[in-house]
Amino acid sequence: MTIAYRSMIALTIAAALAGCDTDTAPTVPLPDKPEPLVPAPVEPFTAQIGDVTIKATKEELVITSNTEDNKLTSVESFKGIKFAEAERFEHSELIDLGTDIDATAFGDACPQLKTVSQTQSEDCLNLNIWRPVDLDADADLPVYVFIHGGDFEYGSGSEALVHGDTVVAQGSDDGKPFIYVSLNYRLGQLGTQWIKGANEDGNYGLGDQKRALEWVHNNITDFGGNAQNVTVIGQGSGAMSIGFLQQDDDIAGQYFQRSIMQSNPYGFEYASYDVAKDRNNDFDANTSIDEIMASQETALNGIEQLKNWLLGSLQIPIMSPAADETPMSNLMPFAPYILCEKTSLLGSCSESAESPIQAGFSVPTVLGENAHEANSFGMLFTTTFLIPTVIELLANDEPELLTNEEPAQLALAMVNWLEDQNNIVLLQQKLSERASDEVSAELVLPSSAYSAVTSLFYGAKLEGDLLEMTGCIDTSDIAGTLGCLVDIVDITSHQQTQDILALTDFYPNSEATLGDATANMKQFKTLLNDTLFNGPARYMAANSEVQATLYYFEHKPSFNMWNFKTALNEETGEYDQLSIIDLFKTIGCISGACNGSELPFMFNKAVRFDGSEIHPTSNEKALMNEMSRLWFSEELFTNYQYSDSADNVLVIESQGFSDNTTYDWDYVTNPGVDPKLREGRLTGLTEQGLMPWDWYLN
Secondary structure (H helix, E strand, O other): OOHHHHHHHHHHHHHHHHOOOOOOOOOOOOOOOOOOOOOOOOEEEEEEEOOEEEEEEEEEEEEOOOOOOOEEEEEEEEEEEEOEEOOOOOOOEEOOOOOOEEOOOOOOEOOOOOOOOOOEOOOOOEEEEEEEOOOOOOOOEEEEEEEOOOOOOOOOOOOHHHOOHHHHHHHHHOOOOOEEEEEOOOOHHHHOOOOOOOOOOOOHHHHHHHHHHHHHHHHHHHHOEEEEEEEEEEEOHHHHHHHHHOOOOOOEOOOEOEEEEEOOOOOOOOOOHHHHHHHOOOOOOOOOHHHHHHHHHHHOOHHHHHHHHHHHHHOOOOOOOOOOOOOHHHHOOOOOOOOEEEEOOOOOEEEEOOOHHHHOOOOOEEEEEEOOHHHOOHHHHHHHHHHHHHHHHHHHHOHHHHHOOOHHHHHHHHHHHHOOHHHHHHHHHHHHHHHOOHHHOOOOOOHHHHHHHHHHHOOEEEEOOHHHHHHHOOOOOHHHHHHHHHHHOEEEEOHHHHHHHOOHHHOOOOOOOHHHHHHHHHHHHHHHHHHHHHHHHHHHHHOOOOOEEEEEEOOOOOOOOOOOOOEOOOOOOOOOEOOHHHHHHHHHOOOOOOOOOOHHHHHOOOEOOOOOEOOOOHHHHHHHHHHHHHHOOOHHHHOOEOOOOOOOEEEEEOOEOOOOEEOOHHHHHOOOOOHHHOOOHHHHHHHOOOOHHHOOOO
């Protein structure tokens, strides 16, 4: 070591020590930390919208960028504007803008079993508008209308996560201004109820969405928007709604010209007219709201849904007088049903309307999925989360069920077991114990259970001597009926299900080790992602007669969108108690991008579904800045159009995605092990005729 080099090291060490534990100021001043920007208080103002005077608010907020310093920007918000009114179990009627309007506070949310930030009432058909400040009436800006998700059971267009203030402020500051609208629609029992007769429509929630879009078409020009440049966006059940809206020629292309569908399970089988009829409660305008909501609470109880799903799959005579190809609709009971275009002399449906997957797209569309939708999507929790626990408890009493070569016996035994109230209490106790330790709530599917659950998910049928089966039926004794049936029937699954389970990628693993049992659960979720979400979305894009863009959100957030403490505390009135359903959605979101994980990035909002704060990493903040700008831009539609031959997908990951188009996406992202799936699982399942459009949705 040279003297000069040693001297350099000594000087460096001395300089470092001089700065430690001394009161001597450094010779090079540290840079000043900028003072945080503080938005001004909300400022009420009066706007002249056409012939109407509206009291609204001007709101200042901080916007961030990957290329510039943070800055303050203002937007104007118009909250709680009524767009329609409706009598219970009647379709809503449009409301004119009216005269003087106070739009300074959000309106009521529609009745639901979850808590939201607003008061709940049936007078809930209102919408919110965010626009740039000082907008001219003839500004002719693009318009984005957002339809919230929530399994057709809960949610509001006024929740903090889906506010349009940030994205509107960003667009204005970037020189790409637009107007954003969010809305409410009727949910649950009030939003969907079967109506007798051909072309009679009891999908009231969908009808409310149509009226909101009509209202926007009629009035948005006075707010500075372009009524011929409207993009409708939906997430979850909001995206499912758009699948139906695209079928209506009076709406699609007229009241909206483009669409974005996030997490639409196009492989889902909606309830048919006849199945919806069997579920009808005959509620009317005179039924008390308490009775309606109590019925809804029963229908959405996870254990009740599990029983209904199993019975729907088994298609037991008398207990299930009408059945579809699969029992899926039992897991989302308030989703829209398929209308009937022609009825038979006996009143059943002889000719049904098309399902969304059969109808295709009417307008240019962006659609895509998150990497792990099946981990948390509302309709799946009963199968993927409750069944392993039921099997574990059931096997304590009847261990031979897990070695039975006929998995159908297990399914019947599960239904029978769930008919005993003591077992229900035991199940709830077990679930509550797991809630205290999320890590201990590892979920596994033994091989026999995996085969049974997979077969039942896609539908199964009882086979046996009809006279013997009829002799078992006693509608006053469900448990006795099932106990009798266990001994005399066989259950056959679709040939397609058998073919799927024969593929290496989905072949049942032995339950000899925990690792293999866990692998069965992983395979089940992969199968649901492939057949309900990714495969159908890719199919819709490839076969679209209009421009389509396909995206895939695979970034695993550092935060969890779900919070399982959402049940009501009867003593305090606070929603801070354990919710079993949301607990398992929370656990399901630990492993990756689950349903709704993209929303904070899309809206650039650091909040969960329930409005509580999250703390994204610096990389995630950068991704939020990028995705929230692209999502509300022309480039999303023009720069990433899908080509079947190229299989090009816009992949969203932690490193950003402006240039991150993946070609041969299925081959790259979904590699299969089985020789039939080597070109990609989606391609292989399609070639084998194992996708919904060649099977139960054909």
